[in-house]
Amino acid sequence: MADTVREIERKYEAGGRTAAARLPDLSRAAGVAAVAEKGTAELDAVYYDTADRRLAAAGITLRRRTGGTDAGWHLKLPAAPQGARDEIRAPLSASVPRALADLVRCRVRHAELAPLVRIVTRREARHLLDADGALLAEVSADTVTADRLGRGGRSAHWREYEVELGPGAEPAFLDTLEPRLREAGLRRSAAPSKLARALAETEPETEPETEPGTKPAADAGTGEPRKSRRRPAKKRGTAEAPAPVTAGEHVLAYVRAQAEALLALDPAVRRDLPDSVHQMRVATRRLRSAFRTYRGVLDPAVTGPVGAELRWLAAELGVDRDREVLAERLRERLAELDRALVLGPVRARLRRWAAARGKGSRKRLAALLDGERYLALLDTLDALLADPPLLPAAARPAPAVLAKAVVRDYGRLATRVERALATEPGPARDTVLHDARKAAKRARYAAEAATPALGRPAARLSGRMKAVQTLLGDHQDSVMARGALRSLAAEAHAAGESTFTLGLLYGREEQRADRDERELPKVWAKASGTRWKAKLGA
Structure with missing residues (x-):
């Protein structure tokens, strides 16, 4: 042990x-x-x-x-x-x-x-x-x-x-x-x-390179073949890398940082450290987002298959993480209720529900991280960084190229938010809002990746997109919570238990979702000012 x-x-x-x-x-x-x-x-x-x-x-x-x-x-x-x-x-x-x-x-x-x-x-x-x-x-x-x-x-x-x-x-x-x-x-x-x-x-001594058929030069003092000592090798990763200049250098620096984050989080996930699975998923999402956003810099014919594998990894990591987050949300909502409103063995049923979905998760994650598919993905990322598939735009100065990509992702988000606001409340709006949340995340990561080149305007935009993503994420969590509560209520009803408390929690989740939907126009209005475009030079 x-x-x-x-x-x-x-x-x-x-x-x-x-x-x-x-x-x-x-x-x-x-x-x-x-x-x-x-x-x-x-x-x-x-x-x-x-x-x-x-x-x-x-x-x-x-x-x-x-x-x-x-x-x-x-x-x-x-x-x-x-x-x-x-x-x-x-x-x-x-x-x-x-x-x-x-x-x-x-x-x-x-x-x-x-x-x-x-x-x-x-x-x-x-x-x-x-x-x-x-x-x-x-x-x-x-x-x-x-x-x-x-x-x-x-x-x-x-x-x-x-x-x-x-x-x-x-x-x-x-x-x-x-x-x-x-x-x-x-x-x-x-x-x-x-x-x-x-x-x-303690670098090993090496013989100097000589032309075929010749002998190494003799030492003047001993007459023996002169040995050369190789200079001590610098530790990899410690040398100061030159500051990125071109669009390709900036994008690769971001991709390299996220690939390293993925590797650094692997042992944390294996050790079951708090929030490690979530952070590892974030690294995969940032990588995928960079490949899609900056497809004019990195050839999508090469990055596309890598992005598909990153999507697979994020989904596998999310199986237990999503359930864990959902269970914690339901526990918190249940704790907010007055004791008189908790009828029947609701807490025990929720504990069993959460435990059943978390059973064996550590073994499953260890098997995932030991699997050939995951290790092959890491090899592929190494190969991509060693020989990046740069397109002609990669050689151009970073500001114009990156700003154009950021504006494109922002426009994608704006279209989805407008579509959501125009959709009647109900399952259809829930779906469109979920799509908008994913677009907000991509726009946020696009601005985040561009911040070293574009400075404060990109950083501020990233913060605004995070606010939109957070609101829409809470809305999506409510949708998922209501689905879980329906399943729990069906199980409780079949067992002859009271479903009053589960129904009450369902109603409160509906109220939270309604509040988020009413907040969205205000949050979007604050986030969607376009003066930042001029500051980005877009």
Whole structure:
């Protein structure tokens, strides 16, 4: 069984000749009541990754460590706030535990996880405690030896200092310690982790390229063939990318961000973290919206099939999510009623209804994310970004191209809202309003994607479209709630139970839908001002 620990830490290195050789004295730092010496430990860790370092590129580390108080397998995933990581632990075993391998499957896919680097750390540690004896932070001085495993691997040695926040301590405590660490001659480490530094400093030696039939140049001092050392490779994903200029660069930057969000949310969905399924669906929707909105930039003959697969994924993710949201809405509405109006076992029936629809959902989602169709979709997205199907408009300056696409999606929404307002109340209007909601979402995402190029006017439009989408989304939720209440009432009636409360809830949902429909003209009037078109340059 894997355990999870939230890790928030900062790493430091010597900043000059005056830097402390040992841990600095932090006993007088604000909030520190006592300092406990924890002695010295030797930690021996082997880090695993694919041959092309897919985990390192995503800021993920997987290691098997012995020594210390937390020996075992550790998987570290980036987490919020920025700089934090979730460390997921599993007991020692000979091979990578299945629970951890599953969490990185979306990155690894069919590649092999193999030992990459061995890092041995001699750690001297102290605990900073508050007046109640609670741990504020562990401060350690680490003497590190890193060895690249495999042919041609090199070794590296360094000393670093680490401050890891204690459980329950406020992140601001790290800022409290910062001035005292600087006074001791320490500065923030340039490497985000030991693994990142090890990879940079232990690159295998490579022979220089020579013409066929020639020998490498001899070293002037030894007469032996001269070896060339390849410069340490920069960690993928850390280099500053040039700012997008063309329409194609802007659209690809947005698509790349959403594809990365999809990958980052995969382990969160597997861990059943709050709102993770919803956010993963949002990433798929944003990708599909970008493909459809910017079809003049990216060839729809290529993106169309990818969009169809994203639609499939969103639908699969939504099976349990939609039911969960609907059940929560009905529970909230039931809780609003006076107890005297709750007749019969309504709460028990709602619990059974919700449980029946959520049964096995985690297993179903895990099977979905392990499935070949999903993994093939991820491969397809990688291929699309590696060799994007750019059309001639992609080379043009971004503002004109993106503004035209945004205006087109806005016009699509305007047509649907006007059609909805002209439709008589009832099922037909419900359908048209649902179509308008989807158009509002697409217009919102179109403006959102264009904001880096078009600035504030696009950002404001995105906010206005979100307001329309929210109103229409509440209306659609009411439609779905009424359908569920009808089914629950039929079941209750067949069981000889009172249906009074379910009918009352149905009536209240009708009132909410009617209120939303009456609010729509006002919300639309506020959102549909066209001065933003001139500001966009459209």
